[in-house]
Amino acid sequence: MRIRSFSLELGERMEVSGLADGSVLRDQLGPRLWRGRVELHPAPFAQARAMAARLALLQEPGRSFLAWPVDQAGPARDPKGTLLGAAAPQIASLAPDARDLSLSGLPAGYELSCGDGLSFLYGSDPVRHAFHRIVTGSVVADGTGATSVFEVVPSLRAGAAIGAPVTLLRPAFKAVLLPGTVTAGSSERVRTGGASFEFIQTLR
Structure with a gap:
């Protein structure tokens, strides 16, 4: 698909309450999930119909797809993966606080920056x-x-394991379409424009 605009953010699921002394309590209500919005470029009728059919399929219950941040296909210092080459990074350690980890299997001197994404598989039934x-x-x-x-960010979830292969190029997560957000767009002359949809990460 030819993407015209793309946004991705990490949602919040928390309850906030204030006490008489002015302090604020924040309680996590569930896992933080990535969610985003995509708007497509205008496309010839045939291409637009094909994309509309695929989106209609993804609206079926149980259908999902892999989403990745199209504005950053790879690390900031190595956006095309040229320096990474055939290296096979993996999780080397996991901290008890579920916020920190380290990697191994990278080229010597390879640099990762704040904001770079990474993904890996964890758990079973389902993975x-x-x-x-x-x-x-x-x-x-x-x-x-x-x-x-x-x-x-977000915090590491139960099931993350040392030795798990890590993806740095097009790191992805499983997502589903948000109901009521798919817009097929409108047609003018020889093109259809304005098609868009929203999605959210799924852990199933």
Whole structure:
């Protein structure tokens, strides 16, 4: 699909309450999920009909797809994966706080930056797709290809495992279309424009 505009944000699921002394309590109500919106470029009728058919299929219950941030296909310092080459990064360590991890299997000197995305599979029945963004500053692999511990957002979920392969190019998560958000667009002369949809991460 030819994307005209794209947005991706990490949703909040929390309850906020204030106390008499002026303090604010924030309670997490559930997992934070990525959600986004896509608007498509105007397309010739035939292409627009084909895309509308695919979106209609994804509106069926139980249908999902893999979404990734199209505005960043790879790390900021290596957007096309040229430096990564055939390296096979994996999770080297997981901190007890469920916020920090480290990687191994990177090229020596490989650099990751704040905002870079990464994904990996975890759990079973079903296997889930984790997508995180780095919030620590520059992370540089040492001579053995290992990084120091760095923080990611959202927090790591139960099931993440040491040794899991990590994807740095087109890191993706499983998503579903949000009901009532699919717009097929309108046709003028030889093109259909204005098609758009919204999606949200699913952990199923």
